[in-house]
Amino acid sequence: MINPRFEKEAFKKDVEQNVKQLFRKTVDEASQQELYQAVSYVVKDAIIDDWIATQKQYEKDDPKIVYYMSMEFLLGRALGNNLINMTAYKEVKEALEEMGLNLNELEDQEPDPALGNGGLGRLAACFLDSLASLGYAAYGCGIRYRYGMFKQKIKDGYQEERPDNWLKNGNPFELRRPEYAKEVRFGGNIRVEYDDKTGDIRFKQENYESVLAVPYDYPIVGYDNHIVNTLRIWDAEPIVDFQLDSFDRGDYHKAVEQQNLAKTIVEVLYPNDNHYAGKELRLKQQYFFVSASLQAALTKYKKHHDDIHKLPEKMTIQMNDTHPTVAVAELMRLLLDEEGLGWDEAWEITSKTCAYTNHTIMSEALEKWPIDLFSRLLPRVYQIIQEIDRRFVAQIREMYPGNEEKVAKMQILRDGQVKMAHLAIVAGYSVNGVARLHTEILKKQELRDFYEMMPQKFNNKTNGITQRRFLMHGNPLLADWVTDKLGTKDWITDLSLMSGLKKWVDDEEALKEFMSIKYENKVRLAKYIKEHNGIEVDPRSIFDVQVKRLHEYKRQLLNILHVMYLYNEIKEHPEISFYPRTFIFGAKASAGYIRAKQIIKLINSVADVVNNDRSINGKLKVVFIEDYRVSNAEIIFAAADVSEQISTASKEASGTGNMKFMLNGAPTLGTMDGANVEIVEEVGAENAFIFGLSSDEVINYENNGGYNPMDIYNSDADIRRVVNQLVDGTYSQGDKEMYRDLYNSLLTAQGGSKADTYFILKDFRSYADTQKKVEEAYRDKDRWAKMALLNTASCGKFSSDRTIQEYVDDIWHLDKVTVEV
Ligand code: 4GP
Structure with missing residues (x-):
């Protein structure tokens, strides 16, 4: 039943009232920002009723x-998501339309928190x-x-x-x-x-x-x-x-x-x-x-x-x-x-x-505070940690008599530092x-x-994601289609039901609908790119997407080096048929992470060269989407054909973007890392594109001094050419120094880190070969549609509802509460 506050006439009146009270204006005078606020306050009012009811119930049930x-x-953003979760999105959208307003435009007024x-x-x-x-x-x-x-x-x-x-x-x-x-x-x-x-x-x-x-x-x-x-x-x-x-x-x-x-x-x-x-x-x-x-x-x-x-x-x-x-x-x-x-x-x-x-x-993420700083700032807390540590050391010695190496490795206070992970493990x-x-x-x-x-x-x-935001809100066309095909909305709170979509995998009509929704979403993203980047992209090309934080281990560098390689191929062999591709990136780098910032610059430089080369007939486009964040992510996931999850195996703890792509019907192109392993298990290896070293292989190399990238550089001419292009001015208007550091990072050991720490050259060939397979698969429209649909249909495990239920069952042991209104 719809909340009475969202019944159209009541809702419209409340919006008008809020515009008046908050801004002393009428609806036609108010700015979009003011209207966004006025609408949000109506929504908040409705939320507050439930908020109070919930807290009362909690007090009662304890x-x-x-x-x-x-x-x-x-x-x-909150507005759209709150409306979805209160099942009022469509009603409110219509009510606003009747007022001459557009809900999506109002949503765009909300800053991403x-x-x-x-x-x-x-x-x-x-x-x-x-x-x-x-x-x-x-x-x-x-x-x-x-x-x-x-x-x-x-x-x-x-x-x-x-x-x-x-x-x-x-x-x-x-x-x-x-x-x-x-x-x-x-x-x-x-x-x-x-x-x-x-x-x-x-x-x-x-x-x-x-x-x-x-x-x-x-x-x-x-x-x-x-x-x-x-x-x-x-x-x-x-x-x-x-x-x-x-x-x-x-x-x-x-x-x-x-x-x-x-x-x-x-x-x-x-x-x-x-x-x-x-x-x-x-x-x-x-x-x-x-x-x-x-x-x-x-x-x-x-x-x-x-x-x-x-x-x-x-x-x-x-x-x-x-x-x-x-x-x-x-x-x-x-x-x-x-x-x-x-x-x-x-x-x-x-x-x-x-x-x-x-x-x-990543060892650089495990917090260790210098003892002098810590004890000065939190003197009493530090005393307590000393006592926890003292007792823990006694326990280690009891369990492993004479093994001081164990003490050294596990102690909380050691080497002048407070090791926060150790503290958490010991006390948790x-x-x-x-x-x-x-x-x-x-x-x-x-x-x-x-x-x-x-x-x-x-x-x-294993991590999960919420289908409410990343399908219902981000991809309403597909959400409606899923409901229609499953004959129920229950997937919204039970994502395992998505497997019911598998029965449509041989239905030509259904596949066509599925792919035309993808196309609509690509058109929507193309429009966003045109507005924000001024670049025309063709929604019929393959949208190959890597969006996530910029980090060397996530290997955006491998992706862009491969684009450079494709560009060389196209230039050299214009006779070879090449399926048009759009490589889309989005990533923020930490302000002080110089190398990550160089990679962003490189992506943009390659984009400049490639996008402006008329001789390749738009076969290749590269787009770097500025200010990647949750709100544009929703649009991007919905429009992706290929999900790039190409971290060095063992380094990505799980990934959750991989799951959002899968939900939206984009097969994974990735390494056997993090949750990719479980994604492949769910969807089947034939519906994903897997390449590269395994995590055991990576760890093995790491424990034995790394590998020698020069062997690859010397033996593979294509790779050598791409790597050399970092320092021959091709992508830097003749400046041979601009990408020298990236070049060096691939070929020579530096300041404590091994050459090509993240195995980019080692995995390059296998990545390029697998990219070829992506292209072949995409050419076969029918096969691709099935793969894409099977990804959506197999994503049931990756709902955060499943994850949370596991936390509840195994760790938290919470009680379920129901609120009647
Ligand atoms: C991230 C991991 O890099 C990612 O693999 C994982 O999916 C995510 O946590 C959630 O578990 N780690 C961080 C971080 O965000 O700052 O360490």
Whole structure:
């Protein structure tokens, strides 16, 4: 049943009313931005009813709650998604049309809340959607960064970063909750107090700096179930307002300091993906939101429960990567110092409450804080970690007597560092990887010693994505077709039903419909590209897409080198028939990641040369889509023919873009890495294009000193030619130095890293051969349509609903809640 607020006449009246109240305007006077706001506030009103109902139900049922702690939530836009989940999208679209307004244009007014870098942040957003849709009580806990992920501009082919002032026009969906504010303290010293009478010892933090953490609640709407969970993101404010009339010098300085701390702490999201930059401010951010979230969680628990020992029955904390793992020590601190528990009791509770997810084996992403910095900033928390470490070392020695090598490898405090992953594993009750292969590598390689000592903690949870955003919202044509063909909408909350599409795989008419939807989506993307890049692309060409963060291990360089190779082929053999192709890239590079930025420049340089060469008759086009983010991703996935998942095997923990492409009917061209392995398992090897070294082979080379790329360079003339073109000026208007570093990175060992660390030349031939197979397969329209359809039909496993249900069953043990309205 449709929510009465979305009945057309009522809805239109509310929009008019909001335009009037918010902007003192009539609908025809209001700007698109103002209209977007007016519409959003009507939607928010409807959400709030359900939000209140949900919270009432939770109070009544008292279900166990998961706190999903994450530095990043890459949400994407809210308006359209909320309407979808409230099953009101079509009605609202029509009502707006009757008012002469276009919902999609209004949606485009919403800034992407880009509070995340990439995979791990987007996964957190999918998880919140699934938790609400499945009816589980959950809080997302994070930071309300004033500036989200930078906006990317491409100027002369180079990436430039611009501030993302996403809150400039306010945020209609959030709610400030000052009544739940918490103080968070940094620095100072710890004074030990003895109580002579009781013999108790108390630890008092003195001379600290502090900020007030003020939460903003952001509704997470479940699909068609009236459940609204909360993403709680924290803003920082000074504890005492800066007072201009404060003439006491000490106070004045203190006030200014607090003001500055509050301002800087939530100012920006560090733009690092799969990489950590050991900045003091980053540690402050981590402790800030973790401490505030835990304090709030304990306050909430104590409101309804008086036995703190039973905490693990009512709440669990999932730590999204190492970033929030200071949580285990902070929870210990709160239990010891605030609740007055003894060590063993506090440990018992903490080690049943905290769980850790690892998202990468890239060693540069495993956080390790210098002890001097850490202990200065968080003196009490550090003391607690010392004690955790002391007890853990004793345990290692008991289990492996005389094996000091084990101690050295596993200790939390070692080499002058606090090793956050070790802390999380020791104190947590669960450690999971994000795809089967990744979890196996953790167990056998990266975290092997921990696995041997505590195998019961390790488990796999293969990632997933939400079909609500990435099919219903991003690809409405295909969503309707799926509903029609399955004869039910139930796939929206049970993606395994997609397998029912397999029965259409020999139906010519159905295949034609499927491919014509793909074509429509390609036309839509072509229009976007024309508007944003000024490049004409032919929707009949093969849309071969690689969109994701820019990272050497993801090997965008392999992709573009292959484009250079194809270009050489076409020029040299104009007689050979070549199926027209459009290579589409989208990627942000961390601001300080020089080589990644060179790769962006190279892609744009190749695009310049290739796209402007009339002699090749538009057979090859290269497009770099600026500012890749959730909102344009939705359009891109829907339009892709080929999904490029070409990371060096073993390096991509899972990938989730691969699943979004699959859902939208794009076969994977990839290595046996991350979740690609499971994708191939589901869809069948004949419906994917797999190439390259296996992860065992890569690891084997790595453990034995690498391989020699010069052998390949010397023996394969095509590869040699492409590599040489990096330094012969072909793509740099004669400048032979512009891409020298990329050239060197492929051929020579440098500063600690081996030549061609990511096996680009090693995998090149097999990649090029497999690309040929893609072309052949595409020429056979019938075969391609079947492959594409089978990808959509086989994606059932990759819903985040499945993933979340596994977390619930194996790790969190939450209770399902239903809300009746
Ligand atoms: C990413 C991984 O690179 C990606 O494979 C995975 O799908 C995703 O996490 C979610 O699990 N890692 C990061 C990171 O985003 O910063 O380490």
